Amino acid sequence: MIKADNLSFSFPEKELYKNISFTLEEGQHCAFIGTSGSGKTTLTDMIMEPDRYMFDGTLKIDPDYRIGYVSQFSQLDKTREITVFDYMAEEFIRLQNEITAICTEMETSEDIETLLVKYQAALDAFDAMGGDDYENNINKKLNLADLSKHETAMVSSLSGGEFKLIQVIKVMLSNPHLIIMDEPDAFLDFENINSLKNLINSHKGTLLIITHNRYLLDHCFDKILHLENKELQEFDGRFMDYKLSLLQTKIELQELAAADTAEIERNKAIINKLRLAATFHTEASRGKSLHAREKVLERLEARRIKAPFVVIRQPEIVLPDLPESEETTVLKVHDYSAAFDEVLLEHVSFEMKSTDKVALIGPNGTGKTTLLRDIYKNKTQSIQVGDQVKMAFLSQIQGEMLGEDHTVQDEFFEIGFNTYDEIKAHIAKYGFGEEVLTQKIGNLSGGEKNLLQLAKVSVTKANLLLLDEPTSHLDTYSQLALEEAIDNYKGAVLMVSHDFNTIANCADYVLMVEDKNIRKISIRKFRKMIYASHFNKDYIEIQDKKKSVETKIESALKKNDFELAKGLSEELERLIKLL
Incomplete structure (x- = not known):
């Protein structure tokens, strides 16, 4: 359906691809992975609008090929007064009205030939989308995504996560030959991630999805495209088999x-x-x-074999280096409430110690980010921050903490770096080359912007970090590096996150938004709660064994014990077959 052969492309400041080739065939569900800034979004843009780009090699796409697109930046229009059902039915209703209008015009027009051509084009478009059964199809998709209760609700009343799912459904209903999704999982809560998984797995057409979500990668795809170090590797099979x-x-x-x-x-x-x-x-x-x-x-x-896909440099994310200190209380929240059009949180109380690593979780739109921002502003009587506490904030709205019009070097000169070489050495730890220093931050990928935020946080002396969706847009290698950095950090962390792995690997306990209040639960209880919703018992036991074997393999490789590593890889293969 799509075929690229020896494709090469460069921006003036950066080479992205060098003689890459791949095919995407009908019905495949393909995950598109790679480190932040490797050019995944640019390549999907090229597939959608090849005429906009000057590239070497060939990119073959049928000119009649219809492509649907779900952006990572889909924004909910709070002013739009339309029900969820009518919003998803818009294109079907428009075509129905067009067909009716043409038929009406035929009754009096003398130019029947022209109208017949228009009528047939509208009818073909309606049929291509499965228009005869669109109401039933909408209801099926809403039910699959557990959104049936919102059918008659106004779009403006949806949370950001619910709206993202509605966007996915709307594109699927249009029945294009290919759907491209750019990080559709960004900021989705646990329930919405599961709904997205169900939508992906039920779709009969071809999908190309940029994602770093480990849950989706393990459950949704039968083909992998991996872009790394200007090269591309394709693998027909599951992500766990590819790993x-x-x-x-x-x-x-x-x-x-x-x-x-x-x-x-x-x-x-x-x-x-x-x-x-x-x-x-x-x-x-x-x-x-x-x-x-x-x-x-x-x-x-x-x-010496060049291995761009096996030897991938993991960023060296470092959080502020703090001295050992006695445990103190860094944060007290007492009888806190937050409301916009409606009450989000009320009578919330909790406190944090100086080394607590805490995940703040809950459905989209329940006030988690609002609470985090109010703590950072520290201007609310119901929030008390310790006298010796210095805070740093990582925002999911990246332009708040980064100057989009700044160059990368401008951003770091502004916070106290003195020389070009000093900045270059610092950001190199986060996987950035020298060429990025003169680039505008607004031109970087979402993952690169989050890494820059972390690079800025690392040079503060903050002992309380407020992290709002810190793993969003980060590739899996950066996610692992961040988890390790949080684990080694000697201060306190309060993070809003919907990433199960990050929470399970980093947090000491969880604060869960529930019925407009916050309940403290242990990590053990949190894991059981998520397992009950998304996994079966055998799956979890096998995953635990798999992780143990992978750790043993890494240890064997460090000791150059290759026979042990090979034996363990066979054991790992047996476990993966059980999944």
């Missing part, structure tokens, strides 16, 4: 590299001896021996 393939390749490459390293060192020693001998002896045979050895060394070094 296993990468791990097995990593074991093979590391074993080969270890053998090659020993051989390279041996040849370097021989070359050094031959060079030393050549300084005292001028025989041609000695020069030939030296040249031959140098050629052997060149071949060995060239044979």
Whole structure:
């Protein structure tokens, strides 16, 4: 359906792709993954509007191919007065009205031929969308996404997460040949993520979805496109099978590299001896021996396999470095309430200690971000922040904390960095190359902007971090790095998150918004609650065993114990087959 062959493309400041090739066939559900800023969104833009881009290679798409699109930035229009059902039926109703109007015009018009052409085009468009049964199809999709109760509600009353699901449903109902979604999971709560999973899995057409959500990756896709270091790899199969393939390749490459390293060192020693001998002896045979050895060394070094997909540099996310200190209370919230058009939170009370790592969870639109902002502003009597507490805030609205018109270097000069080299060294830890320093922040990807926010937070002396959806837009490698950074941080963290893995791996306990109040629950109870909603018992047990085996493999590779690593990878493969 779509075929790219030796596709290359560059911006003036950055090369994105170098001779990449892939195919996307009818009915495939394809996950598009890769590190932040690798060019995933640009490639989907090229597929939708190839004429806008000057690229080398070929990109073959049928000119009659209809593509639907769900943006990561879909915004809810609170002023729009239309019901959910009517909003999703808009295009069907428009075509019905157009067909009726053409029929009416035919009764009096003499130009029947032109009207017949228009009538047939409108009818074909209506039929292509399954128009005869659109009301039933809308109801089925709403039921699948657990949104039936909102059918007659106004769109303006929906939460951001509910509206995102409505956007997905609306595009699916139009029945295009391909649907492209750019991080449709961003900011969705646990229930909405599960609804999105159901919508994806029930869709009969072709999907290309940019996502870093580990839950969706494990449950929704039969093809993987992985863009990394200007190259692209495609894999037909599940994400967990792809990860296993990468791990097995990593074991093979590391074993080969270890053998090659020993051989390279041996040849370097021989070359050094031959060079030393050549300084005292001028025989041609000695020069030939030296040249031959140098050629052997060149071949060995060239044979080192380039592995852009297995050796991916994980960012070194570091949070503020704090000294050890006695445990104190850093935050007290007492009888806090928040309301806009309606009451979101009321009579909320809790407190946090100086080393607490806390996840604030709950459905979209229940006041979590409002509470976080009020804590940061510290101007509400019901919120008390400790005298020795310094706060830092990471916003899901990235333009609040970053100057979109600034260059990256401007942003860091503004917060106290003194030299270009100092900034370059600092942001390199977060995976940024030197070329990004002069780029405008507004041109960066969502994941890159979140990494920049974290890079700014890291140089503060904050001992209370308020993080609003910190893993949103981050690739899986950056998510893992952030989890490790939170775990090592000696201060307190209050984060709004809907990422199950991040919460389970980082938080000491959970504050759950429930009935306009907040309830404290243990991580153990939180895990059981999520498992009951989304997983079966066998799945969780297998996942725990799988994680244990993966940890043992990494340990074996660090010790260059390749036989143990191979044996463990076979055990891992058996576990994955059970999933």
